[in-house]
Amino acid sequence: MFGIGVFHSGVEVYDKEYNFGGHDFDSTGVFVMRPRIGPPNVTFKESVFMGHTSLSKEEVKNVIEELSREWSGNSYNLLTRNCNHFTSDLCNILVGKPAPNWINRAAKLGTLFPCVVPNDWIEAPEGTDGANGLIITNNTVINEESSDS
Numbered sequence: 001m002f003g004i005g006v007f008h009s010g011v012e013v014y015d016k017e018y019n020f021g022g023h024d025f026d027s028t029g030v031f032v033m034r035p036r037i038g039p040p041n042v043t044f045k046e047s048v049f050m051g052h053t054s055l056s057k058e059e060v061k062n063v064i065e066e067l068s069r070e071w072s073g074n075s076y077n078l079l080t081r082n083c084n085h086f087t088s089d090l091c092n093i094l095v096g097k098p099a100p101n102w103i104n105r106a107a108k109l110g111t112l113f114p115c116v117v118p119n120d121w122i123e124a125p126e127g128t129d130g131a132n133g134l135i136i137t138n139n140t141v142i143n144e145e146s147s148d149s
Helices: 057-070 083-095 101-112 144-148
Strands: 011-013 016-020 030-033 134-137
Touching (some): 030 057
Antiparallel strands (some): 016 030
16 A cells, blocks of 8 residues: 555575565574575565576585675564565676665554564564474575475
């Protein structure tokens, strides 16, 4: 109605979707899953084509490993460090432009008017396996072979 929605986003590259989510631990919040499914309690709506990357699969893997160290689950904040911020950073690296601003419009408005956002919405959510996605830990994807199915 007002052009505001609350969205989850991830980045699909080389038949995998990379996401960021929160949990209580000082380990990565980056996870990978099959594209266009979404984590638990999230409904897939649409894909937005951002362009093609010139990075190889190996280079993308290295980028994800680096970001996995920088994006810990306990650093998640609904308004200031969420999946859409991660998506925008990753898009910048992969295709040289951030994700569209509208995907994080609600969070931006929440930072301008924090009194309307309940505190329990801002805290990192409890740990998840990424809807049968694969957690990236110790700079490696757990059971990467199964993500190709």
